[in-house]
Amino acid sequence: MAPTRRNTGKRPDAARRSGPRKPGGKPRAQGGETDPNEGWIWGRHAVLAALANPRRQVLSIHVTRNAADDLSDADLKRASLEPPHEIASRLPDGAVHQGFAVKARALPSEPLSAVADPTHGLLVVLDQITDPQNVGAIFRSAAAFGARAVIMQDRKSPPLFGALCKAAVGCVETVSHVRVTNIADTLIELSKEGRVSIGLAGEAETSLSDLVAEHAGPGLVIVMGAEGDGLRPRVAEHCTALARIPMGPKAESLNVSAAAAIALYEASRFDPRINPAEG
Numbered sequence: 558m559a560p561t562r563r564n565t566g567k568r569p570d571a572a573r574r575s576g577p578r579k580p581g582g583k584p585r586a587q588g589g590e591t592d593p594n595e596g597w598i599w600g601r602h603a604v605l606a607a608l609a610n611p612r613r614q615v616l617s618i619h620v621t622r623n624a625a626d627d628l629s630d631a632d633l634k635r636a637s638l639e640p641p642h643e644i645a646s647r648l649p650d651g652a653v654h655q656g657f658a659v660k661a662r663a664l665p666s667e668p669l670s671a672v673a674d675p676t677h678g679l680l681v682v683l684d685q686i687t688d689p690q691n692v693g694a695i696f697r698s699a700a701a702f703g704a705r706a707v708i709m710q711d712r713k714s715p716p717l718f719g720a721l722c723k724a725a726v727g728c729v730e731t732v733s734h735v736r737v738t739n740i741a742d743t744l745i746e747l748s749k750e751g752r753v754s755i756g757l758a759g760e761a762e763t764s765l766s767d768l769v770a771e772h773a774g775p776g777l778v779i780v781m782g783a784e785g786d787g788l789r790p791r792v793a794e795h796c797t798a799l800a801r802i803p804m805g806p807k808a809e810s811l812n813v814s815a816a817a818a819i820a821l822y823e824a825s826r827f828d829p830r831i832n833p834a835e836g
Contacts (some may be wrong), residue, residue: 695813703825752799781816
């Protein structure tokens with residue numbers, strides 16, 4: 558299994574009131590650049606989860622009158638009630654907002670030391686997976702199967718906003734993330750702590766289920782490679798072992814988020830906190 562890969566003629570004072578604009582008419586941060594530490598979250602589940610997360614700093618709330626019924630009294634006092642098209646005008650083209658959008662600050666990353674101990678539970682490592690939909694879906698699976706955290710490279714991972722949060726259906730707010738500089742070095746550190754890292758690779762000889770059973774326990778680390786290219790050589794080298802997901806001949810490979818869901822399920826079967834009968 559190889560994971561698959563305006564000048565408008567406005568007066569200067571009007572321009573100052575509206576702020577600089579990016580192509581498409583969306584407001585931009587002063588200086589002409591968007592702030593990487595701020596972003597939009599949309600969709601009912603994603604927005605309500607962000608509002609419920611004390612670690613997420615919400616800057617503004619934009620909802621339709623119907624959607625406002627789902628807000629707490631405190632959030633409703635802060636909210637701007639807007640028609641659907643006005644909310645949509647704030648967001649990227651095609652964003653399905655369901656009447657909910659918030660502008661928020663980025664979530665803080667946990668340090669690696671906070672999750673390194675094997676007793677802290679299952680981890681999933683993403684080696685340069687860049688598609689927001691895939692990363693969001695992996696967060697959702699991580700939440701479903703009890704993962705302690707998702708580890709991502711700081712420069713090669715999408716921000717936890719937008720389509721990623723929509724795909725995660727609120728799970729970005731409930732599963733911690735760790736951003737690291739180097740994935741291979743991170744695997745070395747986790748190994749020193751006694752963790753076992755299983756990397757998914759289509760060329761591996763051992764099946765995932767067999768390898769997970771061999772190293773059963775809460776200290777497993779599931780390592781997923783980038784869409785199309787899979788694990789980079791040095792990352793694969795520093796996995797404890799590589800595993801494949803056996804498949805029939807009608808499909809050459811699985812989408813990386815689907816493969817991650819299968820791997821996380823297999824690992825969760827042997828985690829006594831998820832399946833007490835297996836402990």
